[in-house]
Amino acid sequence: MGSVAVTPVLGGVIGFLLVAAGAVGWLGGFARWWSVLGAGVRGAVQLAVVSLVIAYVVRSSWLVGVFVVVMFAVAVRTAGRRITGDRTWWWAGVPIAAGVAPVAAVLVVSRAVPVTGLVLVPLVGQLIGGALTATALAGRRLLDELEQRRGEVEAALSLGLSDRDARLEIARPSAGTALVPALDQTRTVGMVTLPGAFVGMLLGGASPVQAGAVQLLVLVGLLAVEAVAIAAVLEIVARGRLTRPGPLSPAA
Incomplete structure (x- = not known):
């Protein structure tokens, strides 16, 4: 086509x-x-x-790097502000970087994809977008859970658990909900939806096999990115780094 x-x-x-x-x-x-x-x-x-x-x-490698940094900065600001209105929003950069950096490094070092600006910019952009979504969903969900179950956190503290362990005890079971969209997208690909990378490559003249391989790479890469991002969000929330003003905030 x-x-x-x-x-x-x-x-x-x-x-x-x-x-x-x-x-x-x-x-x-x-x-x-x-x-x-x-x-x-x-x-x-x-x-x-x-x-x-x-x-x-895309004509210059250093400009590609600058563009990726700008995408990252916008993602951090967007995710952080979706999670909290206080000054800890910038901690959203930790899970986004923790998820994207190793996956992007694997793609570059392995040469699984052409290492050109025209390929890396959209590919890394999708990874950053996935990390943004996972970070925002996990951060909001975990902080909501801690606020709603404040009494259980205080009860865990009264039993001798540390602040981190008490928050983990309450927040950890809810963390997995942030991975559900990525899991559903991967499970239903080709059966319910045909994602953008697949359709874009077909429209660009690639064969269905090539388009499918690239789409699978994107989906699995997003799973890895989002899983790492959610784990990082859980840890920084448990440590009280990413907070909302209130009784559970370290500043309270």
């Missing part, structure tokens, strides 16, 4: 679908039409800018 041509027809279809989404949300009373249209326009502008930036930075 050939690549998709960027034509006025494609632009018209995108515009029609965006207007339809806004109209349905407005008529259904569950979304403001201007919010939907605004999101679509913003996405179009951002993709246009990013496309131009990527076309430029």
